[in-house]
Amino acid sequence: MDLFALPPVAAVLGGAYHALMGLSHLLEPALGAGAAAAAVVALTLVVRAALVPVGVSQARAERTRMRLAPRVAELQRRHRKDPEALQRATMQLYADEGTTPLAGCLPMLLQAPVVGVIYAVFVHAEIAGGANALLGHTLFGVPLGTSLVGALSAGVPPVATAVVLGVLVLAIALVGELTRRATLPGGPLAVPTPSAAPPGYPGIQGVLGALQFATAVVACFVPLAAGLYLLVTVTWTLVQRILLRRRFPLGTEGGVRPSIP
Template sequence: MDLFALPPVAAVLGGAYRALMGLSHLLEPALGAGAAAAAVVAVTLAVRAALIPVGVSQARAERTRVRLAPRIAELQRRHRKDPEALQRATMQLYADEGTTPLAGCLPMLLQAPVVGVIYAVFVHAEIAGGANALLGHTLFGVPLGTSLVGVLSGGAPGVAAVAVLGALVLAVAVVAELTRRATLPGGPIAVPRMTATAAAPAGMQRALGALQFVTAAVACFVPLAAGLYLLVTVAWTLVQRILLRRRFPLDAGPNTGGR
């Protein structure tokens, strides 16, 4: 079952598509053939900017988890033989701090439909009962509906197509490497040493760089339009994480950097 074929979802998808194509037409006098690609970048930046509060919420929640980790470890030691008492004490601790163990998760889930619809505009060949005209536009002569794997598997690949698509995948991989280095000890978004009870946040940070490399692999298969979306998204995410980590440092005390 295609979720995007459901009438309400299809209507939202069609509206997003028309808005994107309208922006492309507005940019065309100034940017010519590159207007559609510029519209993809502009829409992606607009979506990421609108989701900044989600990133702030996640940064606050991560900082709170790290700050409370030693106290949770102490509760686990004290109530190691009484799971119910441990649960009550843990929930009371979070209540006293004005937060919950799931803080930051709900905003992240709420952004999924927005991101999903925008991404669908870049990968669906048909939208609103007609062909997706966006994928017929070009960037440096390469159609936005072209993928690197499709070009390489289609016989004699064009030099321009391989160069543009290869450069895109390489750019995503470079961001992945920057992200990996940023999460290393001493990096701008590295997680400080914590007890085993706080291993989840640390593990999430270590996995971040690996996930970016997965994104580079995905960029090999998706249309160029979707690849542009992925590149802008991972670059934005890295920069936003670095800035938010400076605003909400994980080793800050309870009365610094805000809550």
């Protein structure tokens, strides 16, 4: 069953689509054929800006988890033979701090439908009972409905198509490399003290960097419009995380208490 065919979801998808096309028409006098592509970028920026509070919530939660990590580790050592006691003590620790182990997760889950609907506008061939006109618009002469893999599978693509789509994928890969470097020791997204990190945290950071390269792979298969969305999203995410890490540095909130009374 197509989730986007359900009446409520289809209505939201259609509203987002009409808003995007309306923005494209507004930009057309100034940007001409590139108006639709510019509208994709603008809509993506608006959505990411609206989701900034979600990023702030996640940054706060991450800092709290890092601050409590040594105390959680001590509880794990103290109650290693009693899982139920460990769970009670851990929950009490977080309750005393006015938070929960899942802090920051709910806002992240709430943003998923928003991001999913916006992304669907860029990949669905039909929306609101008709063809997705967005995908017929062009960027430097390349239709926004063209994918790199689709163009290559049809034979030797035109030079403009190969250049535009190739540059897009390489740009996403470059952001992936910058993200990977940012998670290395000494980078702005690195764990400041490995001993204070939650179990598996360095590995998680490495996976997050690698996922940016996975995004470049995905960009090879999706329409150019969706590729633009992905490029803006991964770039925004990297910059936002660096800025929020500076605003909420790990391991500094209220100091790190090494032991449980």
